Amino acid sequence: MNDMPTPFPSASLPRRTALKSLASGFGYLAFASLAQEAAARDASSTANPLARKATHFPAKAKRVIFLCMNGGPSHVDLFDHKPLLGTHDGSQAPVSALAGNAGLMGSPFQFSQHGESGQWLSELCPHVAKHADDICFIKSMHTDLPNHSQAFIQMHTGSFQFTRPSLGAWSLYGLGSENTNLPGFITLNPPAENGGSQNFGSAFLPAVYQATKIGTNQIPGFYASLMGIDKEPGPPLKNIENARLTSSMQRQQLNLIRDLNASKLERDRYHPEIEGAIQSFELAFRMQDEIPELLDVSTESQTTLDAYGVGAGLATDLFGKQCLLARRLAEAGVRFIELTAPDSWDHHFLLKTELPEACLATDQPIAALLADLKERGMLDETLVIWAGEFGRTPYAQSGTGRDHNNKGYTLWMAGGGVKGGISHGATDDLGYQAVEKPVHIHD
Secondary structure, rough: OOOOOOOOOOOOOOHHHHHHHHHOOOOOHHHHHHOOOOOOOOOOOOOOOOOOOOOOOOOOEEEEEEEEEEOOOOOOHHHOHHHHHHHHHOOOOOOOOHHHOOOOOOOOOOOOEEEEEEEEEEEEOOOOOHHHHHEEEEEEEEOOOHHHHHHHHHHHHOOOOOOOOOHHHHHHHHHOOOOOOOOOOOOOOOOOOOOOOOOOHOOOOOOHOOOOEEEEEOOHHHHHHHHHOOOOOOOOOOOOOOOOOOOHHHOOOOHHHHHHHHHHHHHHHHOHHHHHHHHHHHHHHHHHHHHHHHOOHHHHHHHHHHHOOOOOOOHHHHHHHHHHHHHHHHHHOOOOOEOOOOOOOHHHHHHHHHHHHHHHHHHHHHHHHHHHHHOOOOHHHHEEEEOOOEEEEEEEEEOEEEEEEOOOOEEEEEEOOOOOOEEEOOOOOOOOOOOEEEEOOOO
C-alpha cells in the first residue's frame, strides 16, 4: 500500500478541518504574524495590504532598526553627563521632589567628549562613542509611569491604557513591504513579560501587520540555534518546511486552499480571517527558500564576525549575532526590525558591576551595526533607534543601584535623515526631570 501522502486533502472535508490539518506543516510562525504579503498574483479578489505605498512627502528612511534596551538604562551613567551629581554625592538632593529619598549618587564612571561635535559619553560606550557625530541624543524624554509593564507598552504603542498598534505595525501599515518572500516586521528575542505580544501586535489594524517573532529571551530556542548554546540546536524557526511533502505537492495544497478561500471571499465579500489565512500560507511557502539562508550568519566573513563580536565565549556573541541579523534582514528588505538586549538594564542593585556588563555585551555590536550600514550606503536610509522604557534616578537605591525614573531620560537615533552630532533637550542639573524641550515617548 502506498504510504505517500496525498497532494491535498479531499475537497469533501470541511474547510475548517482542512485548514487546521495543513497548518502543522507551516508552523506557528506564519500564523503568529497572520502573514505578510497578500497573494495578489494568485487571488485577484484579495487586495495586497502590504504592497509598497507612496508617502505624502519623499521619505529618507526606508526601514527601521529598533534597539530595545528593556529594563530602563541609566542615562546619567551613559549619555547625560551631570557633574553636579558627583559634587553632591551622598548628600540629600537640593530639590523638594527628591526629599526623603536616599542620598544622591554620582556616576562611578568617567565621561568625556567625542567627535567633532563634542558629545559627552560615558567610558562604558567606547565603541558607540566613535559614532558620536552620526547620533542625535534626545536627552529630554519622559513617559507617564515608572512601572515596567506600562512604560514598556507605552514605548511600543504610545499608550498603556488602550490597546494600540505597535510602532512596527504602523510602519508596515504606512509604508508596505519591500520583499514578498519575507515578513515586513520582525522582532528578535522579544520579552514575554511586560505586555508580551502587545508590544509587537497590530491591535485594530489587520493581523497582517503584526510582527513575526524569532525566539524570546525566556525560551532558549533562539539562542540554542543561532547562538549555539545547546549541544543539539534546532532551527531558529520551526516548521518552516514540511518534511512530508515536496515543494510541488505543497503548491498544490496551497492552490486548493486559495481556490476554496477565493470562493468564500466572493460570497462574503470581506472576511479578514480568511484573507489572513491565505496570506499566511503563501508567505510560509515562499519563506522556505529565503529565510534559512538569511538567518545563517556563519556565511559572513571572519572580519565581519570579529567586528560584531561574534564568537563562542565572547560577551558580545549573543547581541552581536542579533545586530548582524538585523543588517542582513534590513538588506533583504524587511521594513521594521526590533532587537531586544539579552540582559535587563534594571539595575536596582550593584550598578557599578552590572551596568558595565550590559554595556560590554551591546556596545561593540551596536557600533559595528552603525559602521556596517554606513559602509554599505544603508545608514542614510535606515533609522536606528536606541531606547529603554525609562531612565534611572539620580539618587541611590539600596546603596548600590538606582530606581526607575520616568520623568527624564535619554534615547538616541542615527541614520534615516536624522541630524547627527547634536543633543536635543535636557534634564535638570541632576538628571531627574526633563526641563528643556521635553519629548514625550508618545511623540
